[in-house]
Amino acid sequence: MALSQERMGLFNPDKPMENRITDLGPRHFWQYFPPIIQNNYGKWKYHEILEPGVLVHVSETGDKVFTVRCGGSRLMTAEHVREICDIADKHCDGFVRFTTRNNIEFMVDSQDKMEALKKDLAGRKHVSGSYKFPLGGTGAGVTNIIHTQGYIHCHTPATDASSMVKAVMDDLFEYFQGMTLPAQVRVSMACCLNMCGAVHCSDIALLGYHRKPPLVDHEVLDNVCEIPLVIAACPTAAISPTKTEDGKKSVKIKAERCMFCGNCYTMCMAVPLTDKEGDCVTIMAGGKVSNRISPPKFSKVVVPAVPNNFPRYPEVCRDVRKIIEAYAADANKYERIGDWADRIGWEKFFEKCDLPFSDHLIDDYRLQYDTYRTSSQFKFTDAAWEVSRAVGGID
């Protein structure tokens, strides 16, 4: 049965429940495995990264599968996906895979096929010059940035996602195509605190953040929102009921209690937070999800706010580069950014990365005590001397 071309296809608006098929679930994965994967399922013995973006996996059966990994923009058009299909048809018997981090993986069963595939991919560029399928994203480097929708589709963002990822990956391209770092660096991007991308355990997290309390659209609030739900949505009890001068039920906001999480706006369209000057980018560092050596870690806020300088975010790129270069120069082999910072001490992290420390970076939300340093062990940095100087302890 071909895909239909009638305006309403197989759906009959007059009888909407007719022939309805539901709860089919996803299609079965097995049919999308190339033969080399089917034949060696569960039999893989070891792997090796031959060069950035190229892996070989060796099976107990002696079979080898060569994988060529390419960066992908997660926003892809039908035109692009068709080109991926052309490549898959030409080199990979029509099969292709995507990774969790929006990379594209083409697999072949011999070295010769791999070389031909690599050559083909490297030569494909957009008319304006960017690679369509850059090889990389393996080993001790920076792989693709997972991200959220931003201005492309979202109603709550504090910044854009696709453009920031493009800008940062252009800047970090050498690290995508190289394996020169002490360990892998996972960069993630979420355009508001809802964190559809769950960036809170990334080596480097880029987070859009609002900084102005919500406006209140008194005119419509009571008609479009449940006031008790709006009040309950606030984790700091900054929202309370009020009446406008002309007697309309609405809410008021205690600005000094607002931490700009946006949870109220998720519940109610009449309290928008977004603002050109207020919205900014917060940078976090030192998180990871792997259990390797040390347990998984949360990312920590290391840059409270840099401006949304569209479309290239030079301040974001600058600070990310500072972190990566300091890490590359100073960390031990196998050490993730968070492990490195823990070893040298976070005071040294700020010094080595040349990032200013401010009171914004000291937790004042729940469980803040967990992050207090309750020890006389610390390292001297300029930030410490400034405190000593401020109390007249040194000249």
Added chain:
Amino acid sequence: MAFEPREDQKELKYDELRIYSDEELNNYTEEELKNFKTKHDTPMCDDLESGPWPSFVADAKREALHRKNLPADRMMIKSEVVEDTLGQLEDSFVDGETHWKHGGIVGVFGYGGGVIGRYSDLPEKYPSIAHFHTMRVNQPASKFYSSDYLRSICDLWEYRGSGMMNFHGSTGDIIFLGTFTEQLEPIFYELGHVLQQDLGGSGSNLRTPSCCIGKARCEWACIDTQDLCYEMTHYYQDELHRPAFPYKFKFKFDGCPNCCVASIARADMSFIGTWRDDIRIDQDAVQAYIKGEVEPNGGAHKGKDWGKFDIQKEVIDLCPTKCMWMEDGKLMIDNKECTRCMHCINVMPRALRPGTDTGVSILLGAKAPILEGAQMGVLTIPFMKCVPPYDSIKENVIEPIWDWWMEEGKNRERLGELIQRQGIKKLLEVLNIPAMPQMVREPRSNPYIFWKEEDVPGGFKRDIDDFRTRHAR
């Protein structure tokens, strides 16, 4: 493992399914694309065409040109949808604020998820994206595809939607970005009837489960992540499509403690493959690493000269439990002290492999910061054999947890927040399991124990008059 779908899978052949002819698909030249000017002036978007990283703007422009050159009646929504999207993006850059309205309740009959309503707040300026609804299409486990499938999806979505997609959304679905309300049901019908393909989850539902590449191409997969993901997704279709939960609920399946799908950070219920016997050692391969015949860590560090591989420094000293040593030229591991962190296995994949008595650890309650702060999964079930059809996981873990959370969870309260509010002690009761020290990093440092009456000799009933016989006021 074999091809064992829950129902027969229709073979999809693009040539039988296709909407567009080859002429329609190849309807512009490179020269035309170079000279193509989109409908709106978008200097900031255009700036994103330069630089080496794949440009989504350059890609969007070829879709825009392709649509422009198609006859208008060969698309069910307006052809300018891509150009209008770029136009609105440019306006968003200029204004520093999004131009998508809040909310919009749309969907397909009978489902409470899978479609996200979206409307432009500039509909006069950008009429083709006045409606810009998203549909989530449930990806096959670990995201392998055939070109027949992908080409069919492309034709369907270009014909009835914007032609723009995400491969993939953060949770794992293929995301169809942007169509009008009228086309939602027709798309759903085409997916179900023609492509035998369902939507994914959104809202207060089970969200689309996802898994790592697992046994398909990884030597470390301790569990069959694809099969587990497929089974759980199908078994819990009702929970996935019909909102009955306090809030979203995510399953993610990682084959080993490297956690490539980040289940420990993002899944309310995180499944991590592990083993309970000994790490397999090939002593000859250990020697090959020591002699420098094989590159450590699968060659992941070959971009920089880190010096000669030193097994003491790079493996034994970095082991978090210090349970490894060399003895008579052999690598020894005290496996009962091992916490299975994967470091030694990652560094020497040819010499060391996970054990063969494998199963799953289950961690509960991970989530992003909204609202009580970010949480990672708490280790709850240390080890469980993981054998199809996974009845003990369904009946003894998943369903008691859901019953508790549906009964006690407040509106928009994630499982992790409920665990914090009612305590792990309550969680133990729900699962009918004893406490174990592995659930915490360290025991509590305050003695504020909520003793239960039945735990205290004599209970709580006492008599004040009796007390006063011994103690004057």
